[in-house]
Amino acid sequence: MSEAREPRIVGFFCSWCTYTAADLAGVSRMKYAPNIRVIRVMCSGRIDPQFVLKAFACGADGVLIGGCHPGDCHYIEGNYKCLRRFRLLTRLLRDLGIEEGRCRLEWISAAEGDKVRTVVNDMAARLRALGPLDAPGRFRDWGKDLEELEHAMAGEGPGESSRAIEPARNE
Amino acid sequence: MGLAKGSPRTGFYICHCGTNIADTVDVDAVRRHAEELPGVVVSCDYKYMCSDPGQELIIQDIKEHRLERVVVAACSPLLHEATFRGAVERGGLNPFLFHMVNIREQDAWVHEDRAQATRKARDLIRAAIRRVAYHRPLERMRVGVNPNTLIIGGGIAGINAALNLSMAGKRVYLVEREPTIGGHMAKYDKTFPTLDCAACILTPKMSAVRDSRNIVLWTYSEVEKIDGYIGNFRVQVRRKPRYVDEETCVGCMQCVDACIYKDARFPSEFELGLKKRKPVYMPFPQAVPPVVAIDPKTCLHFKTGKCKEPCKEACARDSIRFDQREVVEEIEVGQIIVATGFQTFDPARLPQYGYGEFPNVYTSLEIERLVNASGPTGGQVLLRNGQVPQSVGILHCVGSRDENTNRWCSTVCCMTALKLAHLVKEHTGATVYSFYIDMRCTGKGYEEFYDRMMREGVQFVRGRVGEVRDWEMAPEEEGKLVLRVEDTLAGFVRRIPVDLVILAVGMEPRADAEAVQRMLHISRSNDGFFLERHPKLAPVETTTDGVYLAGCCQGPKDIPSAVAQGSAAAAHVLAMISKGHIELEPNTVAVLDDCSGCKTCIPLCPYHALTLNEESKKAQVNLALCKGCGTCAAACPSGSITQNLFEDEQIDAEIEETLAHV
Numbered sequence A: 001m002s003e004a005r006e007p008r009i010v011g012f013f014c015s016w017c018t019y020t021a022a023d024l025a026g027v028s029r030m031k032y033a034p035n036i037r038v039i040r041v042m043c044s045g046r047i048d049p050q051f052v053l054k055a056f057a058c059g060a061d062g063v064l065i066g067g068c069h070p071g072d073c074h075y076i077e078g079n080y081k082c083l084r085r086f087r088l089l090t091r092l093l094r095d096l097g098i099e100e101g102r103c104r105l106e107w108i109s110a111a112e113g114d115k116v117r118t119v120v121n122d123m124a125a126r127l128r129a130l131g132p133l134d135a136p137g138r139f140r141d142w143g144k145d146l147e148e149l150e151h152a153m154a155g156e157g158p159g160e161s162s163r164a165i166e167p168a169r170n171e
Numbered sequence B: 001m002g003l004a005k006g007s008p009r010t011g012f013y014i015c016h017c018g019t020n021i022a023d024t025v026d027v028d029a030v031r032r033h034a035e036e037l038p039g040v041v042v043s044c045d046y047k048y049m050c051s052d053p054g055q056e057l058i059i060q061d062i063k064e065h066r067l068e069r070v071v072v073a074a075c076s077p078l079l080h081e082a083t084f085r086g087a088v089e090r091g092g093l094n095p096f097l098f099h100m101v102n103i104r105e106q107d108a109w110v111h112e113d114r115a116q117a118t119r120k121a122r123d124l125i126r127a128a129i130r131r132v133a134y135h136r137p138l139e140r141m142r143v144g145v146n147p148n149t150l151i152i153g154g155g156i157a158g159i160n161a162a163l164n165l166s167m168a169g170k171r172v173y174l175v176e177r178e179p180t181i182g183g184h185m186a187k188y189d190k191t192f193p194t195l196d197c198a199a200c201i202l203t204p205k206m207s208a209v210r211d212s213r214n215i216v217l218w219t220y221s222e223v224e225k226i227d228g229y230i231g232n233f234r235v236q237v238r239r240k241p242r243y244v245d246e247e248t249c250v251g252c253m254q255c256v257d258a259c260i261y262k263d264a265r266f267p268s269e270f271e272l273g274l275k276k277r278k279p280v281y282m283p284f285p286q287a288v289p290p291v292v293a294i295d296p297k298t299c300l301h302f303k304t305g306k307c308k309e310p311c312k313e314a315c316a317r318d319s320i321r322f323d324q325r326e327v328v329e330e331i332e333v334g335q336i337i338v339a340t341g342f343q344t345f346d347p348a349r350l351p352q353y354g355y356g357e358f359p360n361v362y363t364s365l366e367i368e369r370l371v372n373a374s375g376p377t378g379g380q381v382l383l384r385n386g387q388v389p390q391s392v393g394i395l396h397c398v399g400s401r402d403e404n405t406n407r408w409c410s411t412v413c414c415m416t417a418l419k420l421a422h423l424v425k426e427h428t429g430a431t432v433y434s435f436y437i438d439m440r441c442t443g444k445g446y447e448e449f450y451d452r453m454m455r456e457g458v459q460f461v462r463g464r465v466g467e468v469r470d471w472e473m474a475p476e477e478e479g480k481l482v483l484r485v486e487d488t489l490a491g492f493v494r495r496i497p498v499d500l501v502i503l504a505v506g507m508e509p510r511a512d513a514e515a516v517q518r519m520l521h522i523s524r525s526n527d528g529f530f531l532e533r534h535p536k537l538a539p540v541e542t543t544t545d546g547v548y549l550a551g552c553c554q555g556p557k558d559i560p561s562a563v564a565q566g567s568a569a570a571a572h573v574l575a576m577i578s579k580g581h582i583e584l585e586p587n588t589v590a591v592l593d594d595c596s597g598c599k600t601c602i603p604l605c606p607y608h609a610l611t612l613n614e615e616s617k618k619a620q621v622n623l624a625l626c627k628g629c630g631t632c633a634a635a636c637p638s639g640s641i642t643q644n645l646f647e648d649e650q651i652d653a654e655i656e657e658t659l660a661h662v
């Protein structure tokens, strides 16, 4: 993991707006950074914070969530649910030492192909500046630390060191 | 990690899309990469996967190789997912044991570096092949289509669509904001290029709407809220009070004559303020419905409460209802036609043309009223001082083809300007100058009309007028409006004095287009007009199923095009009604047995599809209400809700595999 590699971005795009905008960027032959891999969901409300954590745990350097503008969600208010979860998630990521800017939420409507381009380019540039996240590596180190701690405390088995987080709750 | 049920026999297909994909993605390398992946028993590439022979490949392989899953890497699933699902189904496999990878719109077309684009394609197809292993066979749910239709907007496009549907015996709710239907066309005098009178061809259609038993006409009403989806929309319509009983009023105008105001003194909306009306008024004589309306802003009863109400007394049918309240009607319809029309460009935004500053500068729409025999001047084109103009200048492209206002060509203003040149000449005998940038006369008989105008002696000057001023620099300019223009054919700047100026104003989206867009979940193009699903092949449909566009809300067009689009929208509606049902994507949710009954999901569902089963103490889904957003699945703390086609395992597999180092 020593050679500088290109940042890897996982995108979770809602089908109705941001995914359609990404298609529009294609149809308009706009060019943007090839660092992103998009996973399509029907609505940004489907995006479980666990997906984001999983993406980081699997080696993503950044995660981009794309949904319809407030008021435009095809399912009325899925994007508001997404926003609430995103706020909680941001706090959690901070606690985990994952820099701000690695996880980003953007409202991109079906007509804003250009915004897909600028956001992806901007994100790729920022992640390049931040350098690799290497969460798997970090987790490994944490696991070791924890094990040592546990040994020292003469506890029983190794705990669920990598078990991440309770899903965000909504009220 | 690892698959729950071993790797199913998977067929992988990658499309060159001619050279669209193959130019940027090394198709063969991707195919070879797929070949190595667990479960893949067929990996092949083809020039055009969506073509018949391409689909045939899949169908044959399913049979020959006993495929259990299929993955196609090609264009966007939004374009061809349905095509390939169809092929998979014809091969004898459940169509949902399939996944599509977008390597055109979101890869080949947006990247330049071939190595990078190929790498991205490999990541994406790996993810899809892992994901599809977790797919299961699904059934589409069928729901009925409500045969009633809502049409928003009663201009010529909406009227025509309504009549088409009514002819087929279908019920239509036609909702119009103004007190009468007719739209812009009702204001026009003659129509180009045939010069037949607009009222003569429009008003019979308006009456047909009134007489149709299948059309429920709600004027002075606005659609307020729309819920639901194709086949089953729920709509709220706010009906504003007109303070007159529509059922009993016959439009005899006794009340108008009796009004306490002896003279009409408030600007008439229909006549663009060129004529006055009373607080109780009929928009114009052939209004449909032929019912008066009372404007509470000017009516003495509402302003002071002290009117003697002679209108009430005069009405033999007791139709005046000062206590009328606003009502909100709730209706259910299967499909919706949007025909909300356009607004004309406001030339006050271009102060150099002096609109609002010089009284003898008019818009083309105002002149339509002036040349109209039933208009404010009885068909006379006069200056504000009552004299007949000797010379008239008509400016094309006002608020069109202009970086500073609207960039698009409004398509009809050249013809409108030519038509008005003819009518003004006919009515006044004035010398008419026409200032154009390019003459755009593209319809049937339009160019011939232009020829005719040249023969009739209209003076054509090629150039955009710089300004309209009243400074005189020569005796012949005295008391005139002077147009300063660069004559681009003659090659010098001219000053042309005229008595009357007509600004051929362009068309633009209505000011509330954004609100309508949001209400219907449709899109708008950069110019602000509503966006059709496809610029060539689906010019009437929108991105929301069951919602269609007709007329100028989709873009500037002339009357025949608006009429054609209205009929086309009606044809779409009828097709769906006669099919009788729609098939829903099976991406609904299911509650698993380990639901703990925590009720987290229940308030989250915007459609109230989730409830608590009192007996089992578990959540339950009403599939008829679930639209498949998956918000509940994301929120369930115990992971006990799954969304078909977007199950946790499927998305997890995509995440893992897309990031796997290879």
Ligand code: FES
Pocket (backbone or CB within 6 Å): A014, A015, A016, A017, A018, A042, A043, A044, A045, A066, A067, A068, A072, A073, A074, A075, A077, A078, A079
């Ligand atoms: S559909 Fe786009 S955010 Fe809900």
